[in-house]
Amino acid sequence: MSASLVATEALTMTYAGGVTALADLTVDVRSGVTGLVGANGAGKSTLLKILLGLLEPTSGSVHVLGLDARGEGPAIRERVGYMPEHDCLPPDVSATEFCVHLGRMSGLPTTAARERTADVLRHVGLYEERYRPMGGYSTGMKQRVKLAQALVHDPDLVLLDEPTNGLDPAGRDDMLDLIRRIGSDFGISAVVTSHLLGELERTCDAVVVIDGGRLLRQSSTADVTAETPVVAVEVDGDPSPLAARLAEAGVEVEARGRLLHVDVADPAAYDVVRDACAELGLGLVRMERQRHRMVEVFSS
Structure with missing residues (x-):
């Protein structure tokens, strides 16, 4: 060192x-x-x-x-x-x-x-x-x-x-x-x-x-700025039905405009998102792992 x-x-x-x-x-x-x-x-x-x-x-x-x-x-x-x-x-x-x-x-x-x-x-x-x-x-x-x-x-x-x-x-x-x-x-x-x-x-x-x-x-x-157990999910349509479907499946989700922040502490949540998008006919634009931001140091 x-x-x-x-x-x-x-x-x-x-x-x-x-x-x-x-x-x-x-x-x-x-x-x-x-x-x-x-x-x-x-x-x-x-x-x-x-x-x-x-x-x-x-x-x-x-x-x-x-x-x-x-x-x-x-x-x-x-x-x-x-x-x-x-x-x-x-x-x-x-x-x-x-x-x-x-x-x-x-x-x-x-x-x-x-x-x-x-x-x-x-x-x-x-x-x-x-x-x-x-x-x-x-x-x-x-x-x-x-x-x-x-x-x-x-x-x-x-x-x-x-x-x-x-x-x-x-x-x-x-x-x-x-x-x-x-x-x-x-x-x-x-x-x-x-x-x-x-x-x-x-x-x-x-x-x-x-x-x-x-x-x-x-x-x-x-x-x-380490990764958080949250992914930002963007679809090519209204995300509200997807948010409702994920909540019904027991996956923690928070709507932020056109993005859904989905808790993926349990890796099975990825499969739930994929299957729900397919069932609802929604195109999955992106799933991006979120990171902590430095501003959280002051607000924690």
């Missing part, structure tokens, strides 16, 4: 005035793409600042890449890339100048910084626009520059704070695809924060769900 990239134990952060942002948080993040999910104000950004050594926690332990974030913040920031949530790009500077500058600040020689900048700007789809001042960039392009600068110094881990913030649906899909490819193209693991459950559900290998600064769940995405 891979070593921990991020490990916290009983991590607590209470601000002046008694506001608790994190409470007794214990997590263990491994390689891959990990989603840090929670509503706005759940403590996600506070946790990232603590991981970078920019904020001192009230109590508990926190290690990043084996380094203690309480006293080794500079060493952590040498090996970790950070994409902030808010716009922070100088408008009169090109993407190339910006990324080269940050690469050199991270210790890369000038030639290496320029080569690495070309690589990451190509990865994020800005290679043709790399010499334009960033003040003329769209929101999507600015988000891509922020991702590129987080990758330019070849970190072992990147922390991405709400990377799809302000993007339209197509832009969000493009950004999520870029994040998925960070591992395959560069071999870099990522922690991604979001308040949109569906994004992390299809992007991340694992999820850490926090609410009010407390851990609700940590597991692989596959575990969270």
